[in-house]
Amino acid sequence: MSCCDDVELIRGLMPLEQARSRMLDSLVPINDIVERELGDCLGGVLASDIYSPIDVPPFNNSAMDGYAMAYQSLEPSQSLTMVGKSFAGIPYNGQVALGQCVRIMTGAMMPNDCDTVVMQEHVCAQDDNITVNKQARSQQNVRRLGEEFKLGQQVLEQGTIITPRHIALLASLGFATLPVRPKLKVAIFSTGDELVKLGQPLLDGQIYDSNRFALIAMLEKLPVDIIDYGVINDDPDKIRATFLDADLKADVIISSGGVSVGEADFTRDIIEEIGQINFWKLAIKPGKPIAFGQFDNSVFFGLPGNPVSAMVTFYQLAKPALLKLGGGIVKPALQLTAKLTHDLRKSSGRLDFQRGVVGRNEQGVLEVVSTGTQSSSMMGSMCLANCFIVLPQEQGNVSAGDDVMIELFDSALN
Ligand code: AMP
Ligand code: MG
Numbered sequence: 125m126s127c128c129d130d131v132e133l134i135r136g137l138m139p140l141e142q143a144r145s146r147m148l149d150s151l152v153p154i155n156d157i158v159e160r161e162l163g164d165c166l167g168g169v170l171a172s173d174i175y176s177p178i179d180v181p182p183f184n185n186s187a188m189d190g191y192a193m194a195y196q197s198l199e200p201s202q203s204l205t206m207v208g209k210s211f212a213g214i215p216y217n218g219q220v221a222l223g224q225c226v227r228i229m230t231g232a233m234m235p236n237d238c239d240t241v242v243m244q245e246h247v248c249a250q251d252d253n254i255t256v257n258k259q260a261r262s263q264q265n266v267r268r269l270g271e272e273f274k275l276g277q278q279v280l281e282q283g284t285i286i287t288p289r290h291i292a293l294l295a296s297l298g299f300a301t302l303p304v305r306p307k308l309k310v311a312i313f314s315t316g317d318e319l320v321k322l323g324q325p326l327l328d329g330q331i332y333d334s335n336r337f338a339l340i341a342m343l344e345k346l347p348v349d350i351i352d353y354g355v356i357n358d359d360p361d362k363i364r365a366t367f368l369d370a371d372l373k374a375d376v377i378i379s380s381g382g383v384s385v386g387e388a389d390f391t392r393d394i395i396e397e398i399g400q401i402n403f404w405k406l407a408i409k410p411g412k413p414i415a416f417g418q419f420d421n422s423v424f425f426g427l428p429g430n431p432v433s434a435m436v437t438f439y440q441l442a443k444p445a446l447l448k449l450g451g452g453i454v455k456p457a458l459q460l461t462a463k464l465t466h467d468l469r470k471s472s473g474r475l476d477f478q479r480g481v482v483g484r485n486e487q488g489v490l491e492v493v494s495t496g497t498q499s500s501s502m503m504g505s506m507c508l509a510n511c512f513i514v515l516p517q518e519q520g521n522v523s524a525g526d527d528v529m530i531e532l533f534d535s536a537l538n
Contacts, residue, residue, distance in 0.1 A: 136405055137405050137406060137407035137473070137474065138404050138405065138406055138407060139225075139407050139475065139517060140406055140407065140408050140440060140441075140475050141404055143404050143406055143414075143416075143438070143441065143505045144441060144444065146293055146402070146439050147416055147441060147444075147445055148444060148445065148448055148454060150346065150402075150418075151423065151445055151448045151449050152303055152449075153305075153448055153449055153450065153451040153452075154306065154308070154375070154449060154450065154451055155451075156305065156306050157171040157172070157303045157304070157305065157306075158171075158303070158304060158305075158306050159301045159303055159304075160301060160302060160304050161300065161301055162291065162294055162295060162299055162301060162302055163291075164509040165286045165291065165294075165302050165304055166286055166287070166288065166291060167285065167286060167287075167304075167345070167346070167347050168285075168286050168287070168304040168305070168307075168347050169284070169285060169304055169305040169347055169447075169450050169451045169452045170280060170281070170282055170284040170285075170286060170290075170302065170303070170304060171282060171302075171303040171304050171305050171451060172281065172282050173278055173280065173281055173282050174278070174279050174280040174294070174297075174299075174302075175272065175276055175278050175279065176273040176275060176276065176277050176278075176279050176297055177275070177297060177298060177299075178273075178275055178297060178298065179269050179270035179273070179274055179275050179295065180270065180271075180272045180273040180296065180370060181267050181268075181269060181270070181271065181272065182269065182506070183233050183234075183269055183388065184204060184229045184230050184233065184234040184266055184267070184268055184269050185212075185231055185232060185233055185234060185266070185267050186210075186229065186230055186231065186234060186241045186265060186266065186267070187230065187241065187265045187266065187267050187499070188230060188241050188244075188265045189227045189229050189230050189241040189243065189244050190228060190230070190241050190242050190243040190244045190245075190246075190247065190265065191206070191227060191228060191241065191242050191244070191254055191256075192210065192220075192226045192228040192234055192235055192238040192240070192241050193202070193220065193221060193224070193225040193226070193240055193242070193246055194220065194238055194239055194240070195240040195260065195262040195263065196222060196432075196435060197222050197223055197224065197225070198240070198256060198260055200223075200258070201223070202255055202256040203253060203254070203255045203256075204223060204224060204225040204253070204255075204256070205223060205224050205225070205252055205253060205254075206224070206225055206226065206227055206249075206253070206254060207220060207221075207224045207225070207338040208220075208227070208235075208254045208365055209226065209227040209228070209304055210225050210226050210227070210228045210229070210232040210233060210234070210235055211229050211232050212229055212230065212231035212232045213232075214232075215232065215233035216228075216233075216235045217235075218234070218235070220235050220236070220237040220238055220295070221237075225254060225532075226238060228241060229334070231333075231439055231475050235267060238332075239262065239263050239266065240260055240261075240262055240263055240264055240265070240266065241259050241264065241265035241266055242258075242264075242265070242308070243265060246258040246260075251478075265409065268407065271418040271423065273297075279293065279297070280293070280294075281453065282451075283451060283452050283453035284452075284453060285447070285452050285453075286302070286304070298498055299376070301516075305347070305450055305451035307347050307348050307349045307450070308347070308348045308349070308375045308376055308446060308449055308450050309348070309349050309351060309373065309374045309375050309376070310343055310348045310349070310350055310351065310374060310375070310376045310377075310378060310446070311344070311350075311351040311353060311370035311373060311374035311376070311377045311378070311422075312336060312339055312340060312350060312352055312353065312377075312378045313336065313352075313353035313354060313355065313356050313366055313370075313379050314333045314335050314336045314355045314356070314377055314379070314380050314381060315355075315356050315357075315358060315363060315380070315381040315382040315390075315391060315429075316333070316355070316357075316358060316381045316382070316388075316429065317357050317358045317388065317399065318330050318331055319331065319332070319333035319355045319381075319419065320332055320333065321333065321355070322337075333355050334431055334503070335380040335381070335427075335429070335431055335434045336352070336354070336355070338434065338503075339378060339380065339427070339434065339435075339438055340352065340440055342435070342439070342443070342536050342537070343378075343446075345535050345536045346443065346446055346447070346450075346536070347450055347452075348376075348446060348450070351370065351373055351374055353366055353369075353370060356379075358382065358388040358390060359390075360390045361419065363382070363390055363391060363394050363395075364394050364398065367379075367394060367395065367398060367399075367424070368398065370422065371419040371420055371421050371422045372421065373464070374422050375421075375422055375423070376422055376423050376424070376425070376445075376446060376449065377419070377422050377423070377424040377425070378424070378425045378427065378438070378442060379391055379424070379425070379426050379427065380426075380427045380428065380429055380434045381427075381428070381429030382415065382426070383403075383412070383413050383415045383426040383428060383429075384408060384412055384413055384428070384429070385413075391415060391426045392413075392415055392426065394416055394425060395417060395419075395426060399417050399418055399420075399424065400417050400418045400419075401415060401416075401417040402415075402416045402417050402438075403415050403416075403417075404416065405435075407473065407474045407475055407517050408436070408437075408440070408474055408475045408476070408497075409474040409475070409476045409477070409500075410428075410430065410432045410433040410477065410500035411428065411433050411436055411437050411440075411474075411500075412428035412430065412433055412435050412500075413428065413431075414426065414427060414428060414441065416435050416441070416445075421438065423445065423449065425437075425438075425441065425442045425445070425537060427442070427462070428500075430500040430501050431500070431501060431503050432479075432499075432500040432501065432502065432503065432505065432506055433500045434495070435506060435537070436477050436512075439536060439537065440477070443536055444523065447464060456532070457531045457534070458531070458532070459514060459529045459530065459531055460482075460490060460529070460530050460531075460532070461490070461527050461528070461529060461530075462482050462490035462491055462492040462513075462527070462528060462529075462530045463485075463489055463490065463491050463492070463523055463525060463526070463527060463528075464491075464492060464493075464513075464525065464526050464527075464528050465491050465493045465508070466493065466494070466524045467521065467522065467523050467524050468494060468513070468515070468521065468522040468528075470515050470519055470520060470521055470522060471520065472517070472518050472519060472520050473517065474516070474517060475515070475516060475517045476513075476514070476515040476519075477512040477513075477514060477531075478494055478498050478512065478515065479494070479495045479498065479506055479508070479509035479511075479512065479513070480492040480493060480494050480495060480509055480510075480511050480512070480513040480530060481493050481495060481508065481509055481510055481511070482510060482511045482530050490530075492513055492530050494510075494513065494529065495508040495509045496530060498518065506537075509533070510532065510533055511530040511531055511532045511533060512530065512531045512533070513528050513529075513530055514528070514529040514530065514531055515529075516529075
């Protein structure tokens, strides 16, 4: 390619943000709702806002193992008489007069008449008499009814992807089942005459089909069911038949390879023939042309064949699209600033997702180092990395000591 061609190509490239917002605007989330057991909801998409059905905590209780009393009792004397015990799940139901206290455990219900807990380490106890040997504050060490959530208060938003943290909260609120979105069905296949099944010997000119395994592994982290069509040869009839069949069975079709301008790149022509296509040359690196569009029943992504490009375009475009279609909230990636430890070469014109390793130096400052050769055919650069070094489209070379933006890999890549 000549230098002039390169400039022309760059002029025709669409910035990633523009492509991503056009794509997201065109996608309508699924509307169905299914009710599922809480234990089966991990990774699913919450289908409605969640309101607390109880006050949390549901009763005043102790935050410590110790002694509960009315604070007033500690004013005249630090010595009190113990009149009973309150355990978690077995409350003390008697009276507690001034000058008296109750032995209490963490999580146990506060007796009536008590508003303060002294931890046992601050008490000297002999038989039923205790002496408090540290000045207490009124109402200390008490978790108050409704102090975290009031009955009816919103606790989670529709579209939340359910993580272990959400499961913990929802279980604490007593939800046995949850309304979630049904999983999207995603069909996937690789195209290419050079691709060989794993476990087979390689003949001249052949390589293993790694993209399908990489993309399926990424899909498995998302709330989707996968329909695997395997490897399809560079044969227009076979590719067409696969798209048509997948369109009947799947909500989303993802292929890799064949979207470029080579003589065996049929994917683009076929989707143009049987669907509505948005074909983008994106101003990103790695990343080649990517086909995105609509068939009668499904949305499709034709990802580039180079393995790193396929993963990066999946991560930056297909993943947010799947989230939106599945009814999830799509959040922009969190970008952090880190100091580059060495010079980096970058030509202006494309947003670059170089692969890096970020960590803290001895001064506590975030530092990032590139994983080395950044060819889009080399998976080693992805495996060593824990983040993308995100170099803006118009950025040129970067020098050691410069601040750069990084995006930590999220669970789709980890
Ligand atoms: P293509 O976009 O089909 O021209 O492919 C670009 C490059 O990616 C070529 O070197 C292909 O051999 C390679 N490639 C395509 N599909 C795969 C795949 N499924 N796994 C690994 N490499 C692939
Ligand atoms: Mg190919």
